[in-house]
Amino acid sequence: MKKKKISILGSTGSIGTQAIEVINAMPECFEVVSLSAGDNVDLIKKQIKQLKVKNVCVKSEENARILQKEFSHVNVVYGDAGLDEICSDKENDLVLVAVSGKVGLKPTLKAIENGIDIALANKETLVMAGDIVMKLACEKGVQILPVDSEHSAIHQCIKNPEDVQRLIITASGGPFRNKTVDEIKKATVEETLHHPKWNMGKKITIDSATLMNKGLEVIEAHHLFRMNYEDIKVVVHPQSIVHSAVEYYDGSVIAQLGFPSMHIPIQYALSYPERLKGIKTNSFDFVKASRLDFEEPDLDKFPCLKLAYEAGKAGGTYTVCLNAANEEAVYAFLAGKISLWQIYEITKEILENYVSVSVPDIDTIIEHDKITREKAKKLINL
Ligand code: NDP
Numbered sequence: 001m002k003k004k005k006i007s008i009l010g011s012t013g014s015i016g017t018q019a020i021e022v023i024n025a026m027p028e029c030f031e032v033v034s035l036s037a038g039d040n041v042d043l044i045k046k047q048i049k050q051l052k053v054k055n056v057c058v059k060s061e062e063n064a065r066i067l068q069k070e071f072s073h074v075n076v077v078y079g080d081a082g083l084d085e086i087c088s089d090k091e092n093d094l095v096l097v098a099v100s101g102k103v104g105l106k107p108t109l110k111a112i113e114n115g116i117d118i119a120l121a122n123k124e125t126l127v128m129a130g131d132i133v134m135k136l137a138c139e140k141g142v143q144i145l146p147v148d149s150e151h152s153a154i155h156q157c158i159k160n161p162e163d164v165q166r167l168i169i170t171a172s173g174g175p176f177r178n179k180t181v182d183e184i185k186k187a188t189v190e191e192t193l194h195h196p197k198w199n200m201g202k203k204i205t206i207d208s209a210t211l212m213n214k215g216l217e218v219i220e221a222h223h224l225f226r227m228n229y230e231d232i233k234v235v236v237h238p239q240s241i242v243h244s245a246v247e248y249y250d251g252s253v254i255a256q257l258g259f260p261s262m263h264i265p266i267q268y269a270l271s272y273p274e275r276l277k278g279i280k281t282n283s284f285d286f287v288k289a290s291r292l293d294f295e296e297p298d299l300d301k302f303p304c305l306k307l308a309y310e311a312g313k314a315g316g317t318y319t320v321c322l323n324a325a326n327e328e329a330v331y332a333f334l335a336g337k338i339s340l341w342q343i344y345e346i347t348k349e350i351l352e353n354y355v356s357v358s359v360p361d362i363d364t365i366i367e368h369d370k371i372t373r374e375k376a377k378k379l380i381n382l
Pocket residue numbers: 009010011012013014015016036037038039040041058059098099100101103121122123124147148149198199200201202203204262
């Protein structure tokens with residue numbers, strides 16, 4: 001494979017650090033052009049020392065100054081303008097967008113405008129602006145390669161998109177699959193952060209416990225694979241072995257399997273269209289996997305999934321509202337201000353009183369995101 005030049009947005013996060021492990025396992029295949037972090041200066045320092053990078057971006061000007069002093073050979077930038085600069089560098093073959101939250105949207109668009117392929121972990125980008133992002137990618141001939149394990153699985157299972165009848169997205173069910181509504185209502189932050197199958201950043205771990213994560217993934221799949229919501233089915237699969245599946249018109253179902261590991265979808269996105277030996281993972285063992293269980297998601301226990309389907313079907317900026325309200329509520333839960341169940345109640349209340357714009361531009365999306373967050377904060381602090 002020709003050496004690929006890659007930039008990583010969110011290099012200090014769960015996906016970002018695993019991406020660096022993948023890259024380090026195959027130095028002959030990948031070269032890192034730029035790294036970006038939020039506030040974790042200690043880790044980005046280690047990464048700069050380990051990888052020969054040209055540019056580094058951090059969130060604050062102050063941290064940028066500290067880093068520039070220590071690493072005079074590196075171009076250190078900061079904030080939104082810094083991310084834009086990294087994503088405008090045409091030396092990149094691929095940008096991995098692994099920041100969390102809405103901060104991923106604008107740099108993704110910038111990289112697409114510059115004709116750079118995207119490995120997309122940040123689901124908020126498509127939830128907020130899927131129509132705009134996919135249209136621009138199509139116009140620019142840019143590939144959007146999914147990193148989310150379910151979407152990576154579907155991408156690997158689809159040969160001819162026009163032959164696909166249905167997508168089947170699997171969900172582990174999270175830590176509260178076997179709990180009652182009353183028990184879920186009393187869940188602590190610690191219990192909620194204890195995901196049975198995946199080790200991820202805090203925001204997505206809370207979303208996995210409410211199944212909002214699965215809802216966001218349904219919206220993501222709708223945009224990535226141009227499927228109607230009616231043709232995207234969620235099924236709970238506690239073993240997390242089947243990462244998702246595609247049903248064709250002739251009745252064939254093709255699924256992608258493996259023990260849970262984000263290294264595989266990350267590596268697949270980075271090396272696509274090639275498959276590399278790369279990072280060592282144990283061979284899959286059907287006998288060890290032993291059994292695969294499947295069940296319907298319980299929408300009474302996990303009503304956030306229903307909210308996400310409704311927002312997706314309603315279209316326009318409803319999904320912007322869903323995403324922003326949920327994100328603010330999740331941070332409030334993590335800060336101990338509200339209960340887990342209130343994440344649903346707050347998001348539902350905001351959606352019910354929301355007036356959507358049916359065909360928004362990016363500025364409208366950003367504005368609606370901001371307005372929704374203000375509304376959520378007011379409700380949280382009532
Ligand atoms: P983490 O919270 O572990 O990491 C987030 C990264 O984004 C960190 O590098 C953080 O920097 C950076 N960041 C956060 N806010 C800002 C900001 N305002 N400006 C610049 N950088 C910022 O998240 P994950 O790695 O778990 O998730 C990243 C994305 O990938 C999310 O959208 C998530 O939904 C998606 N995803 C994650 C999966 C997983 O297994 N973790 C699976 C599928 C999708 P710092 O820490 O330095 O402050």
